[in-house]
Amino acid sequence: MGNGTHIGRVRGLGAAHEGAHHWVTQRLTAGSNLLLMLWLIVSLVRLPELSYGVVQSWLSSPWAAVPMILLVISVFNHFRLGLQVVIEDYQHDETRIVLMSLLNYFTIAAGTFAIFSILKVAFTGAAA
Amino acid sequence: MTVSILHRVTGSGMATVGVIVFLWWLGALAAGERDYARFMDLLTVKSGAPNIAGYILGIGLTLSFFQHMMTGIRHFVMDAGAAFELKANKSFAVLTVVVSVLLTAALWGYITYDQLKAAPAGNAPIAVETK
Numbered sequence: 001m002g003n004g005t006h007i008g009r010v011r012g013l014g015a016a017h018e019g020a021h022h023w024v025t026q027r028l029t030a031g032s033n034l035l036l037m038l039w040l041i042v043s044l045v046r047l048p049e050l051s052y053g054v055v056q057s058w059l060s061s062p063w064a065a066v067p068m069i070l071l072v073i074s075v076f077n078h079f080r081l082g083l084q085v086v087i088e089d090y091q092h093d094e095t096r097i098v099l100m101s102l103l104n105y106f107t108i109a110a111g112t113f114a115i116f117s118i119l120k121v122a123f124t125g126a127a128a
Numbered sequence: 129m130t131v132s133i134l135h136r137v138t139g140s141g142m143a144t145v146g147v148i149v150f151l152w153w154l155g156a157l158a159a160g161e162r163d164y165a166r167f168m169d170l171l172t173v174k175s176g177a178p179n180i181a182g183y184i185l186g187i188g189l190t191l192s193f194f195q196h197m198m199t200g201i202r203h204f205v206m207d208a209g210a211a212f213e214l215k216a217n218k219s220f221a222v223l224t225v226v227v228s229v230l231l232t233a234a235l236w237g238y239i240t241y242d243q244l245k246a247a248p249a250g251n252a253p254i255a256v257e258t259k
Binding site: 027030034037041045048049050051052055056059076079082083086110113114116117118120121 | 136139140142143147150151154155157158161164165168172176190193197200201203204207235238239242246
């Protein structure tokens with residue numbers, strides 16, 4: 001094992017055993033996104049109107065709040081992986097690390113905000 | 129190649145613009161009736177129909193979603209090792225655009241039809257748009 005070229009340094013070490021993880025998670029979340037997003041679109045279109053009362057009482061049911069939380073987990077993981085690939089493909093210097101960190105902060109902050117909002121509606125908005 | 133780029137563009141667009149609108153909507157809903165009304169005022173006219181911003185965001189995001197969904201399904205098929213023949217590959221790529229446009233048109237056709245049907249319950253003729 002030399003210390004010259006990149007290939008020379010990794011030759012003989014074997015696989016890292018995590019190479020497929022990104023790829024597999026991207027596909028797993030793609031499948032759940034497909035179901036959950038179609039559920040969301042159909043649900044919203046089928047509501048009589050998108051007024052506060054209607055949407056709030058819809059989202060306070062566990063049958064809407066739980067799939068909504070699952071949707072946030074699935075979609076947000078999926079877009080984090082997707083944007084990661086986009087950053088990796090177009091940024092090659094130190095901006096890559098900055099953008100990658102921002103992406104992770106953004107995803108976790110946005111996901112937490114979304115789930116908290118859903119839970120707040122679900123726990124406080126029980127229609128009388 | 130075009131649809132591969134479309135997949136990236138629509139994905140990146142939804143992950144930024146789509147997520148911001150989504151968070152705004154959920155946050156306003158959680159904050160209460162007044163904040164929610166303010167959010168809806170930005171995107172709709174009084175009757176509940178979308179205004180110009182609402183149409184641009186609504187149609188833009190749903191078209192992006194359907195396009196991303198169709199090219200995503202295409203990726204699944206190609207992951208399975210199918211549709212690599214030049215001709216099949218090309219037709220599948222074109223098909224993703226055709227289907228996503230059709231699905232978007234169908235969705236917004238349905239939404240508009242639903243609104244026209246529900247809106248003037250009085251004696252106004254059904255097809256009059258009041259904006």
